[in-house]
Amino acid sequence: MKKTNDILIESAEIVAVGTELLIGQTLNTNTYYLANQLTLLGINSYYQSVVGDNPERLLAMLKTALTRADLVITSGGLGPTADDVTMELAAEAAGKKLVLDPVSKQSIEDYFTSMGRTVSDNNWKQAMMPQGALTMPNNNGTAPGAIIVFDYAGKKKAIACLPGPPGELELMFEQSLKPWLERRVNYEFEHRFLHMMGIGEANAELEIKDLIERQTNPSVAPYASPGEVCFRITQRKMRGQAEADLISPLVEEIKNRLGQYIYEDGARTLPEIVFALLKEKNQTISFAESCTAGMISAKFGAIAGVSEVFTGSVVSYSNSSKEQILGVPSAILQQYGAVSKECAEAMASGVRKVMNTDLAISVTGIAGPDGGTPDKPVGTVFLGADYRGQLTFEKHIIRGNREKIRTVASLRAFHLAWRCLKEKSDNS
Amino acid sequence: MKKTNDILIESAEIVAVGTELLIGQTLNTNTYYLANQLTLLGINSYYQSVVGDNPERLLAMLKTALTRADLVITSGGLGPTADDVTMELAAEAAGKKLVLDPVSKQSIEDYFTSMGRTVSDNNWKQAMMPQGALTMPNNNGTAPGAIIVFDYAGKKKAIACLPGPPGELELMFEQSLKPWLERRVNYEFEHRFLHMMGIGEANAELEIKDLIERQTNPSVAPYASPGEVCFRITQRKMRGQAEADLISPLVEEIKNRLGQYIYEDGARTLPEIVFALLKEKNQTISFAESCTAGMISAKFGAIAGVSEVFTGSVVSYSNSSKEQILGVPSAILQQYGAVSKECAEAMASGVRKVMNTDLAISVTGIAGPDGGTPDKPVGTVFLGADYRGQLTFEKHIIRGNREKIRTVASLRAFHLAWRCLKEKSDNS
Numbered sequence: 001m002k003k004t005n006d007i008l009i010e011s012a013e014i015v016a017v018g019t020e021l022l023i024g025q026t027l028n029t030n031t032y033y034l035a036n037q038l039t040l041l042g043i044n045s046y047y048q049s050v051v052g053d054n055p056e057r058l059l060a061m062l063k064t065a066l067t068r069a070d071l072v073i074t075s076g077g078l079g080p081t082a083d084d085v086t087m088e089l090a091a092e093a094a095g096k097k098l099v100l101d102p103v104s105k106q107s108i109e110d111y112f113t114s115m116g117r118t119v120s121d122n123n124w125k126q127a128m129m130p131q132g133a134l135t136m137p138n139n140n141g142t143a144p145g146a147i148i149v150f151d152y153a154g155k156k157k158a159i160a161c162l163p164g165p166p167g168e169l170e171l172m173f174e175q176s177l178k179p180w181l182e183r184r185v186n187y188e189f190e191h192r193f194l195h196m197m198g199i200g201e202a203n204a205e206l207e208i209k210d211l212i213e214r215q216t217n218p219s220v221a222p223y224a225s226p227g228e229v230c231f232r233i234t235q236r237k238m239r240g241q242a243e244a245d246l247i248s249p250l251v252e253e254i255k256n257r258l259g260q261y262i263y264e265d266g267a268r269t270l271p272e273i274v275f276a277l278l279k280e281k282n283q284t285i286s287f288a289e290s291c292t293a294g295m296i297s298a299k300f301g302a303i304a305g306v307s308e309v310f311t312g313s314v315v316s317y318s319n320s321s322k323e324q325i326l327g328v329p330s331a332i333l334q335q336y337g338a339v340s341k342e343c344a345e346a347m348a349s350g351v352r353k354v355m356n357t358d359l360a361i362s363v364t365g366i367a368g369p370d371g372g373t374p375d376k377p378v379g380t381v382f383l384g385a386d387y388r389g390q391l392t393f394e395k396h397i398i399r400g401n402r403e404k405i406r407t408v409a410s411l412r413a414f415h416l417a418w419r420c421l422k423e424k425s426d427n428s
Numbered sequence: 429m430k431k432t433n434d435i436l437i438e439s440a441e442i443v444a445v446g447t448e449l450l451i452g453q454t455l456n457t458n459t460y461y462l463a464n465q466l467t468l469l470g471i472n473s474y475y476q477s478v479v480g481d482n483p484e485r486l487l488a489m490l491k492t493a494l495t496r497a498d499l500v501i502t503s504g505g506l507g508p509t510a511d512d513v514t515m516e517l518a519a520e521a522a523g524k525k526l527v528l529d530p531v532s533k534q535s536i537e538d539y540f541t542s543m544g545r546t547v548s549d550n551n552w553k554q555a556m557m558p559q560g561a562l563t564m565p566n567n568n569g570t571a572p573g574a575i576i577v578f579d580y581a582g583k584k585k586a587i588a589c590l591p592g593p594p595g596e597l598e599l600m601f602e603q604s605l606k607p608w609l610e611r612r613v614n615y616e617f618e619h620r621f622l623h624m625m626g627i628g629e630a631n632a633e634l635e636i637k638d639l640i641e642r643q644t645n646p647s648v649a650p651y652a653s654p655g656e657v658c659f660r661i662t663q664r665k666m667r668g669q670a671e672a673d674l675i676s677p678l679v680e681e682i683k684n685r686l687g688q689y690i691y692e693d694g695a696r697t698l699p700e701i702v703f704a705l706l707k708e709k710n711q712t713i714s715f716a717e718s719c720t721a722g723m724i725s726a727k728f729g730a731i732a733g734v735s736e737v738f739t740g741s742v743v744s745y746s747n748s749s750k751e752q753i754l755g756v757p758s759a760i761l762q763q764y765g766a767v768s769k770e771c772a773e774a775m776a777s778g779v780r781k782v783m784n785t786d787l788a789i790s791v792t793g794i795a796g797p798d799g800g801t802p803d804k805p806v807g808t809v810f811l812g813a814d815y816r817g818q819l820t821f822e823k824h825i826i827r828g829n830r831e832k833i834r835t836v837a838s839l840r841a842f843h844l845a846w847r848c849l850k851e852k853s854d855n856s
Contacts, residue, residue, distance in 0.1 A: 024464030036452025293729025294722030301721025
């Protein structure tokens, strides 16, 4: 059912209201959720803001946002206390009066009755709505939301007020604001992400500089992602119309130039890709971790259903555990040390044997801050792989602190696992 | 060493730069971190903003923020690509030129050399700094940061530019920006943190409601910390003056009321406390992890020097690995299942034996989303401990998604380790 467009929404600005956000006590997940939803709807967002429960500053913020966007979405400040001033100020910014909304009054009463509680006087405040506003029911709490459409400096603008608790905000967005928005946008955006490893961002960008600078539709932009390089390709389409796929030819061109580094054309993480490949091949994996101390296994364990392909791991921090559980020969430890290709390979073979898996990946290195030598500085990491008896290793020097070294070593381990599984797929 | 105050910082505004934040692809943890740090320094923050990698809008945003705060802190947009324009626009807002900073140039060169890579031309861009700026080294990446102090509309203002990757931003803040700020605020705040576990926040607050509502100097406030309850006790002092310690009597009073739940009066995390206790006792620990799949070990492995007390762990995801490596009797698995107190205890004993440690902690549970039964719903977690032959177990039902269940189970494991070590200390 297409509705006459009272307002066309091309841009929106999220204004989160709450002192708890300003003092760093609450992580702003509402803005993250709303921003993602706006992107999926093809609505541009050029600014996001946070402001405290201060009437003067909040009003100024709303007015500033209204000069920059068609729609301003607020989160928070709809509660019953004197601190909660968002609805009042949204009405003021829109030049509307607050009036008692009988439907909201009734639903507040129903909510309290269903909880076996009586409504306190200040709860009625939550039924005061800007005149002419579209009320959005709160099916997860007491404070209703509102959408106000009005003329502002000669243009049609809108303010949508959502409650602060994430469970209430997300339900209200999904049930009320999203359907309202879907009837008021012209475009939708399609995004694709190419993830790569083994090349720096600057070098990767040089390879596709001409494609990035084209800056038309679709567009290509680097996308920050720790330990890897990622590019986002975006095409803008008219809503509801079949349009030519402009993304695929561009992706093909990027793959022609950077294909050897690309491990994912999509949204999956490296551990998820390794999981999918193992499942597809009906094979299993195990890990032997020294400096990463369980980080690789924990990341893999974060994937639901991973027990199908994941038998387990050995965190062999001490030399004795490397010898006794993984069967690393003491001669190797004495001659080459625990941080060596020989030890990495022996660890991989050892864990593959005790865990009885098709593939095993090992990591041994110096995460620091101590333990570095001129030969093997902090950040020296050896990875080993045993894939059905075929041994390989890799050496990396990773810069950064202990956390960074361990995180990047973990990513590298999944990258090695991916290449083992991938190469065998390609050749078979 | 007290420095003449070139600028006094009473307020700061955080401006996060990045299209990935606007499109809702990245959660804005940098602003959360910085807001929390500013609060600890006693610096007020009235607005937070996010803006994309768009020169015109970013410049406008910086100028707006400069009219509202003494200091503007930016995060992101310091990379080598054409998209990265923050430093250039910060210089423009401050009325400064960009000049090549030889120290930054050298450290970029060193970084690439140590990685065995060559510097690509666009990396030199990162060594261009606003004239007269104080450069902040990046000890976790390539892009250096900068602090610029300048006159703006008749007042002293400052812009501090930090990199976007959280690991780089946090280290640079800690090492460079924080010490710089500490010399430019009027007050200093002394904070003490009481960490507790085993009581909910609402109940803990009820016990000390009168102390919280006192709202004077020092103040008591709940402090956000996932999986535990924490209170922050803060005393405001004039910088550089000796003042009476008002915190200690208040801490004593809280300990009188909630002492049994408090595991730390200080800044240490639970894993760090377990590490310190083990070191003090010259004892060792190992872990057997099923549903947490290495998370406990990885958290412990994050502590520098932990190899003194940490031998290793077994991630026994499959039943066969529980039997074969940890020696869990198959009768236990058949009769009680892998998620049972019997299995948890057998896992603890098993890993203590193979890793040859004084203490061993085990976790087995159902992290979901599948695998729950009416008897053992998703979130059912058994912990086991074997401390020099003495066995104990705990059962928890943890609410939340897979990630939450695993994270809370990990915290509980450290809590159990702490109590094992603590009780023996107290009794001996």
